[in-house]
Each structure stands twice: as C-alpha cells, then as structure tokens.
Amino acid sequence: MVLRQWRCIYSMQPIFMVMRISQKNNPDSFEQMFDICLFLLYDYFTIKDYSFRKTVGIMDDNLFEKLRILSDAAKYDVSCVSSGVERKNNTVGGIGNASAAGICHAWSSDGRCISLLKILLTNDCIYDCKYCLNRVTNPIERAAFTPEEVAELTIQFYRRNYIEGLFLSSAVEKSPDHTMENIYRVLELLRYKYNFWGYVHVKVIPGANPLLVQKTGMLADRMSVNIELPTRESLHILAPQKRIENILQPMSLIHNEISRAIEDRSHFKNSQRFVPGGQSTQMIIGATPDSDKTILNLSQNLYDKFRMKRVFFSAYIPVMSSPNLPAVSSMPPLLREHRLYQADWLMRFYYFKSAELFTEIEPNLDLEFDPKMIYALRNIDRFPIEINKASYEDLLRIPGLGVTSAQRIVRERKNAELSYDSLKKMRTVLKRAKYFITVKGKYYGNTKFEPEAIKAEIRMKEIQKQINIFELL
Amino acid sequence: MDYLYDGTFEGLMTCIYYHYKKQKAAGIYELSGYQQSLAYQSEIVETDISKAKTVSDAINKLISREAYIHVYYCYLSNDANKENLILDFLIFAFKYGRNIMNFYTHEKVLPINEIYKRVAREEHRVLGILRFSDIGGILYAKYSPDNDISILLADHFADRYKFEKFIIFDEKRKKAVVYADNSWEIKENIMIDNFEFSLNEEMIHKLWKQYFTDLAIKERENINLQFQFVPARYRKNMTEFKMP
Numbered sequence A: 001m002v003l004r005q006w007r008c009i010y011s012m013q014p015i016f017m018v019m020r021i022s023q024k025n026n027p028d029s030f031e032q033m034f035d036i037c038l039f040l041l042y043d044y045f046t047i048k049d050y051s052f053r054k055t056v057g058i059m060d061d062n063l064f065e066k067l068r069i070l071s072d073a074a075k076y077d078v079s080c081v082s083s084g085v086e087r088k089n090n091t092v093g094g095i096g097n098a099s100a101a102g103i104c105h106a107w108s109s110d111g112r113c114i115s116l117l118k119i120l121l122t123n124d125c126i127y128d129c130k131y132c133l134n135r136v137t138n139p140i141e142r143a144a145f146t147p148e149e150v151a152e153l154t155i156q157f158y159r160r161n162y163i164e165g166l167f168l169s170s171a172v173e174k175s176p177d178h179t180m181e182n183i184y185r186v187l188e189l190l191r192y193k194y195n196f197w198g199y200v201h202v203k204v205i206p207g208a209n210p211l212l213v214q215k216t217g218m219l220a221d222r223m224s225v226n227i228e229l230p231t232r233e234s235l236h237i238l239a240p241q242k243r244i245e246n247i248l249q250p251m252s253l254i255h256n257e258i259s260r261a262i263e264d265r266s267h268f269k270n271s272q273r274f275v276p277g278g279q280s281t282q283m284i285i286g287a288t289p290d291s292d293k294t295i296l297n298l299s300q301n302l303y304d305k306f307r308m309k310r311v312f313f314s315a316y317i318p319v320m321s322s323p324n325l326p327a328v329s330s331m332p333p334l335l336r337e338h339r340l341y342q343a344d345w346l347m348r349f350y351y352f353k354s355a356e357l358f359t360e361i362e363p364n365l366d367l368e369f370d371p372k373m374i375y376a377l378r379n380i381d382r383f384p385i386e387i388n389k390a391s392y393e394d395l396l397r398i399p400g401l402g403v404t405s406a407q408r409i410v411r412e413r414k415n416a417e418l419s420y421d422s423l424k425k426m427r428t429v430l431k432r433a434k435y436f437i438t439v440k441g442k443y444y445g446n447t448k449f450e451p452e453a454i455k456a457e458i459r460m461k462e463i464q465k466q467i468n469i470f471e472l473l
Numbered sequence B: 001m002d003y004l005y006d007g008t009f010e011g012l013m014t015c016i017y018y019h020y021k022k023q024k025a026a027g028i029y030e031l032s033g034y035q036q037s038l039a040y041q042s043e044i045v046e047t048d049i050s051k052a053k054t055v056s057d058a059i060n061k062l063i064s065r066e067a068y069i070h071v072y073y074c075y076l077s078n079d080a081n082k083e084n085l086i087l088d089f090l091i092f093a094f095k096y097g098r099n100i101m102n103f104y105t106h107e108k109v110l111p112i113n114e115i116y117k118r119v120a121r122e123e124h125r126v127l128g129i130l131r132f133s134d135i136g137g138i139l140y141a142k143y144s145p146d147n148d149i150s151i152l153l154a155d156h157f158a159d160r161y162k163f164e165k166f167i168i169f170d171e172k173r174k175k176a177v178v179y180a181d182n183s184w185e186i187k188e189n190i191m192i193d194n195f196e197f198s199l200n201e202e203m204i205h206k207l208w209k210q211y212f213t214d215l216a217i218k219e220r221e222n223i224n225l226q227f228q229f230v231p232a233r234y235r236k237n238m239t240e241f242k243m244p
Helices: A002-024 A029-046 A061-074 A147-159 A176-193 A210-219 A232-238 A244-267 A292-306 A334-349 A371-378 A403-412 A420-425 A451-472 B009-021 B049-063 B065-076 B082-102 B110-129 B150-160 B201-214 B223-229
Strands: A116-120 A165-169 A199-203 A222-224 A279-285 A310-315 A437-439 B002-005 B027-030 B042-044 B132-135 B138-143 B165-170 B175-180 B183-188
Touching (some): A061 A116, A061 A147, A061 B201, A147 A165, A147 A176, A176 A199, A176 A210, A210 A222, A244 A279, A244 A292, A279 A292, A279 A334, A292 A334, A310 A334, B009 B049, B009 B065, B009 B082, B027 B082, B049 B065, B049 B082, B065 B082, B065 B110, B082 B110, B110 B150, B132 B201, B150 B175, B150 B183
Parallel strands (some): A116 A165, A165 A199, A199 A222, A222 A279, B002 B027, B002 B042, B138 B165
Antiparallel strands (some): B132 B138, B165 B175, B175 B183
C-alpha cells in the first residue's frame, strides 16, 4: 500500500516537469500535455498488482537463441560500468544493492570486464546507420525479448553473482517513443514486481519523448545517449536518420534533472534520486576521418557542459563494406583508442585541458608515446619537477606518475624529505618519471635533459628489454 | 618469551596485552604451527575477550581506525610471519600515535601496508568472481581464497541477498559463512558434499556460459589480459570456466 502511494506521488513529478518545459518555449504544449496525461493514467491503472514472486518462470530453448542474437548485437557497446551508486537493499522482499566502487564479475577473452548483463531488447531497427550491424538493410536474424524474459534472466544471473545488474539497450523498433516505452516497461517490472535494486544502466533512444526519458531516469542508475560520431558531417554521412539535436537534447535534459534532484536532496533527505550514477556517452573511433583533436575537444565540452561521468570510445571494427567506411580487411585502431583513453583520463583526473594536448600542426595523438609524455617533452622548460616541493597538481603532470603515487608522495613527505629510494619503496613507477624529476635536487635520468635525448634513451631501453626476452628464449 | 595463541584475533590481541602488561614478547606464533626454539621460552596464552577488547580499543583510540583495519586485514592474510609484523607495527605505532599511516615506507609500516593491500584486493576480486548455485532454494558458493576473507564477504552478500539463504564455503580452511533470516555466522570445520542442483540450474549455467562466450569480440582477443584479471587459480570454481 505504501508502495502504491509512493508511486502515485512520483508519477506526478513528470507533470510538473512538462509544465516547466511548456512554460519555456513550446507552443503546442497543450497537445503534448494531453498525451502525457493519457500515458500517466494508463500507467497508473494498468500495472498495479505487484505480488512478490520467487519461482523460476519462462525458460526454454527459445531463450538461448534470443540471448545469442541479442547479446551478440549488444557487445559493441563499450560501457560496462557499475560504479557511482551506493545503495543498501532495504526494500520489502527485495534483492540487490549497489556498491559505489563498482564490481567487475567476469572477464571475457578479449580482456574486457563483464559487470552488467548487456543485451538489446530487440535488434529490429528502422534506421539505416552505415556502421551498425543492426541497420534495417542488413539481412541478419532478428529477435526480441519480452520484458518478463529480461527480468527473469537478470534476476537469475544476479542471484548467482554473475552480474552486478542490467545494461539495457535497444534498436529502434517502430519509433523512438515506442522503443523507449518498452525500455521503461522492463525497468518498471524489474524494480517493482521483481523488487530488484541492483545496478541498471539504460540507453536513451534519441528522439524519444522527454517525459519517457524523465520517467525512466527515476528508476535507472545510469543513463547514456550515444553521440556515435564527433561531428555533424560524419553523422550525416553515416547515420542519415539521426540528428545531433536529438542526441544533445536528452543529454541536457538528464543533466538538468540530475542537478535538480541533487538540489532537492540537499533539502529533503528522502526525495527521489534521478540517475544517481550520472550519464555517459560513446563514440566510434576510426570510422570517419575526424582527428583526435576534434574528438577530445568534444569530450571536453561534454564533461564541462553536461557533467558527463564518462565518454567512451570504441575502435571501429570493420564489419560491413561501404564506400564511406574503412575496408573490411583493415584492423581496428586499438592503439589509437588506447591513447584517446589516456588523454581522457588526463582530462578527468589530472587537470589537463584538451587544448594542452595538441599543437597547431599536429591534430592527432602520438602513437609511440603516451599523451602526458608528449606534453612533457613539448613543455620541457617546466621540468624537471622537484618531488619534495611541487604541488599535487604539478606532480600529476609528471609522465608515468599517477594519482595514487602523487597522493602517497604528498602524504609521505609531510614526515620527512623523500629520497629516490623511498620513491622506489612506494612502488612509484619510475620508468618514465625519472627523466622528469629531481629528488632532493638531484637528477636521476642519466641522459642530457633534452627531448630528443630522453626519447632516444627510452627507445633504447625498450630495445634492450626485447633483446633480453629473446635471450631468455 | 614467545607467546602462542589459538589463531583467533582476540587471542592475538591478548598476546599484545601481555606484551605490555606482563613480559615483553620476543615473538607471537600460532599454537598449531609453532616449533620450539632454543633461544626463548614459550607460553601458551589463553584468549581473554576483555583483555583483547582493551587492546582493540586502545588501537582505535590512541592510533586510528585506519590502523586498526590494517591490522585486522593483516591478521586475515596468509603471511607466515604476520603476527610478528603486527607486533612490531603496533609497538612502533603506539609510540608515534595518530599520524602513523603517513609513514608509508617506514620499515615497520610498509609490510603492513602491502599485506593490507593484498588482502583488500583479493576481497574486492572475490566479491566479483564468487559463483553461487541454487541447491534446493539455498544459494551455495565454493571458493578457495589465498587469504581468510570469508568474514569480509558476509555483510556484502547478506545485504545483497537479504531474503535468500546462502552458504559461502571456503574449501581450503573448511570454513563457511551461513546466512539465513537476516543474520549470518561463521561455521568452522565443516564438510559440504552430496547436494543436488535445483531443476533449472544446469540450464542457467549454460545460458551464462553462452553469454560469456558470445560477449567477447573476436577482433580484440587478448587472453593474457584475461589471465591478469582472473588468475588460473580462481578459475576452477567459476561457472564460465568449467568444462561441461
């Protein structure tokens, strides 16, 4: 009973939201309001009876087929993060909680972590995006889960500690609204009928009604809208039916709602949370000729404007031939993807701005050395940095030195001056760092302090290591 | 004087108590694995809960909560010399007080830090790779960790599967966490065999295995990386690596 009252109250929230939207700019808001009220009424009268259930229901051979097709289609989604939400299991008859650090449960043979059950609701798509396996013109097997099947699978996997929760995405079936509504149904079923309070990440379908996005956000832990490609032109060439506005609009909606929910929560302890795990997005690398600079400038904007938790990159794996795409035989640009992630980390944890990573001449990241190394070599006048005196931010600029090491140094040097030896004991990685630091005024690099000399020395070390390996053989 | 304790945390704390109140300890050892040395006499210490509590409280109050947790994790580890490392650390820590954990690389503190990190890392890893099976409505998981981390897992799973019953069985130490009706306890010296899977169990195992193989992207295969994350020694109890 309590549950029902609560649901009623939270159902009202979208109405307030729509009123706010309509006040702002929408001339045909009345019509939209009408639609929404219908939806809410339908919602309120149809799904009410949530009796707690425990038996294992529908599981047959059909499910194997569906799981095969729909997990295969979902595997190119990169995000499998289960972090950012701390929630205890305090529901009646419920199962599941969320841990802030996130937990990885398995690692597949490509070395990627499996944390969530990552599936598509359906792979039956009306769009014709050139890079996508599920596009309408591609003759592949199509399948669709029913909401019950998804819920059942999630619960059964979760009970056995295979997964941390669900990552639900979908191809666009019929219309964005229809698809988003289906996603919402699954979530509702999971949360209220199955009483599942583990981590749930859902994809937002660009172009779906803001109300649906908002309602889904009340139940999800993380939401993401895939930006897919970094420029309007690329998007136009490869995904002609998608519009950048339709992607950015739900992003800003989610951002605003998150801020509002946080603000509310600072006044009312029990106010409803909205996407507590934040939002993320993903783009494809190497399918279009866009430079790293464009990509990282865009991510910087996304972090600044929408407070994104993550921007994921996925190296394009050529699966289809098209005049606008790389040849099918070409290898996915894994190293480039790796460098982009390194740069991404620099922006999120190391106080770097994307502009600092590039020069006028070179719009791409170096493939031989990591971005921080290149930054240091280019700005050699700011180095070497004295470990015992530099600020935390400056320590983070040293190549090869990470957040953990920097924090440890700051904590430890309060007691006594650090020596080179104590850095080693701390397990600081000095392979690259030693060329850019002084410890108690002494330089430990063993080379001339010039970019080219340092590069040559590191290359030599690398070759020596390889020779040693061969000798061992 | 060598103090011998019964293997419990309280026993270890009692030894520390005697070190300060009775006679200085040359070393602390577990009773079962002790070999008589010529240099020192040995004494078997009877575990005393109130004395142990005095020491625990002192660590929490005079040093820090962080230090206490480090010591506890260290006690759970499989390090052969852990008792003496703890003793050395505590002697040093009682002298220096609150800021002790800032001395990360000090010779007395570094081993504690490193062992703590090892145990905590295994704890976090096992939270992910523990695999339950349904046996007649009860969830049962078998594992054999390097360190004795059963007690660290209990709360996490008790909250997660609040309305289930589960058993987490440590093969190596013949020890199990048993949870039912909102409370858990540790049972020692037990054997668990002769059980039957529930009706749909095999099928769910198969579904999971299939999902696990399907999700890998062939073009990105990287077996070494996979081994880094899931070392071979953990794999024998994991559903997805079991041969059919």
